[in-house]
Amino acid sequence: MSEVRVALPTIRKLEEIGKRTGIFGWVSSVDHKQVGILYILTALGWFCIGGIEAALMRTQLIVPENRFLEPYTYNEIFTMHGTTMIFLVIVPVLLGFSVYMVPLMIGARDVAFPRLNAFGYWIYSFGALLLYFSFFAHDAPAAGWFAYTPLSEKPYSNLQGMDFWAICLVIIGIGTTATALNIIATVATLRVKGMSIRHLPLFVWMTLVNSFVILGAMPALNAACIMLLVDRQLYGHFFNANGGGSPVFYQHVFWNFGHPEVYLMIIPAWGMISELIPVFSRKVIYGYAVVATSTVAIALLSFSVWAHHMFAVGLGHTLDSIFAAASMLIAVPTGVKIFNWIATMWGGSIRFTTSMWFAIGFLLMFTIGGLSGVTFAVVPIDWQVTDTYYVVAHFHYVLFGGTALAVLAGAYYWFPKITGRMLSEPLGKWHFWLTLLGFNLTFMVQHSLGILGMPRRVYTYPNIPEWNELNLISTIGTYILGISVLIFLWNIIYSARRGKIAGNDPWDGWTLEWATTSPPPVHNFDDVPPVKSARPLWDLKHPEDPDWLRKSKKARAKKGR
């Protein structure tokens, strides 16, 4: 059996810490599994807060000229909803699954830098609390999650909200960067013997690519935040037109981060889908190399499309066309993924578990989000619908219909591994169908709202009959979505205590995490099975038809010809 490579002092530390229990055990833990669980649960908590904010906004918009929320309060809430969902929920929950699963999937005992891992989590956690402390300091940020200058500058946002925002984003970014570095180092150095880069599970592949995107994107955000702070606190004029600065410059720097950010919020989710569609279709991923390399293509292209957020700025046709072309190009590798996932299901023997339902829901919803994304690359369409509810609809189809559904699929898939118990399938089916219904009611109509001329980020709207009906439908959808989240929370609480015992390998999986107990011991594996392909457990379970033999057969046949 293969050796597990990890520095010795770490092992000793781990075993010692594994014995600690209770709150102190969690707070002092550097075990990647405990840190991963902390990440996921913390993100889930913030998801509930962000969801409540969403419900408040939709309640305000249920009828025209509603007086439920004050305008400024509404602006604070939509700013915090965006900031929360992006920086406190989606990115951390994906990091949580990454730090939990990556070492298990590559047969390692822990991440490369366990202490840095814990540091990454705690700094995120404190950054998040500090951000919300702004509510108690009587001024939450209210200039939108994008904080465009000059609105976010001192003359127009004169309380401390924007300072909280800029400082907290830098702090949270430190944690994100630390964890990204950690994942890269882990994958680079701690793979079990035999696991070459071509044998990496696709979730690990995409997490790895994602970590590089994080490293590329975060400096731009930090630059934007620091320059904003200099303007606000030290009377700088980076973005002040009167002082020779440029408000548009801020947009370039921010979206230079912001668009890779969009992709780093979905790439690991694609990884989850690439793991569980094959397992539930009982068929190997269709075109492993294409699925993996298309991710790299997307990661590279994601750094060259940022100005499609700025087509209304008046950059001129030349620049607009270049960014339009790049934005269209990025749709190609994305489309390839969709087709490869469907091809994986084609000819399979599909198990319709809740996890698979969520994966299919992901494919449907993400397709809509991806296609509406292409319409923004058609610049004249963008000139009409940018900054309208059409955009709101689009990115919720990507981030909720895409990332959230994929993460929920991943949650149903890996919950048995993490807790040792299955999530309830009947509750899961309710959860899925209510989510799908509520989600589509909420956001499908927002496409129409945007095209009908309703701008986004408005606390109310004039009495226009078409808008009224669509807004009402959207709000009802939000409440249904809220109920579905409650069902999910109940499912977690109930199943963690009373759920069916899962056993080591409830789904008949093919990657290494299913070769250990559920939940895994502190040291992860007693023995790691031999790895000769991307599906080591398939090879183990099907000695008559292992993947590695098939490949070498193919190679021999080629040579013979």
Add this chain to the structure above:
Amino acid sequence: MRQVTSALESHSPLQHGILHVTIVTLVIMFLIMVLVFVLLVAASLRYRQGRRPGEPDQNFGNTKLELAWTALPLLLLVCLFILTVIAMRESDPPVASASGADPPPDIVAVGHQFWWEFRYPAEGFVTANEMHIPAGRRLLLRIEGFDVIHDFWVPVLGRKMDAIPGQPNEMFFEASEPGEYGGTCAEFCGAEHAWMRILVIAQAENDFQLWIRQQQSLPPAPSEPEAERGAQIFRTTSCGVCHAVNGVSSGRLGPDLTHVASRQTLAAGRLVNNPVNLEAWIADPDKYKPGSFMPNAALSEPDLSALVRYLETLR
């Protein structure tokens, strides 16, 4: 007051191209969506568990097929890109080359927190929130931001354009037939972003010239005593610090009031303009537009109605 605000309608030659490419793109995207949905549903129905015993055949991929579904979308997108570039030129023709060197703008739209200032430089007057244009004539519009970034957007007449402080933008603007077209500020600009609406009134050339003459003239001096007392109040309280009334005051921080009574709405679309609403608005701006910079002047009841009586003479 009924306004069309749908981007799926066109009342301008500049919007035709946008509408056309929008429909073509939406149809293509819809067809691709249907294709993916059909494939997915077919796969889900045909390959449910239990049709065959044991594990299905393990198919590792097919390079030719994968190349095909890389190349075909790429081809489609190349076509779409060509359509895009054509539509861009059609709907937003370059400003400088159309008529030689930089021509002076016909109208300057300035975004303020939270209202629109419309200047007519050649005619020499300023108005607010309602822009009159001659139908069938192509105008050059200059768009500026006074404080923060705003965005000028009238969907049925074409593209939106950001109003950026320190970086003015220019675009052509045209309505093909007379009518009233609704629009709004489309870039988040602060507390009252929701109430920064635009009303474009396209008129036949004659009506437009009449309107121009009316805007250029000074409103008649108030004749009845109540209105005269109102004018006195306007002059002696702080109204004129922010609001201009030609011949009376020259404030530029708030909307020009020289012909305020001739406008349809108050506070950038917040209220219908009539004496009752005007009085209510001045009495308590925070009630209708909290976050706007219009202060509560704390006038007594009789002073307030005198002031409104005066403002109603500004036609």
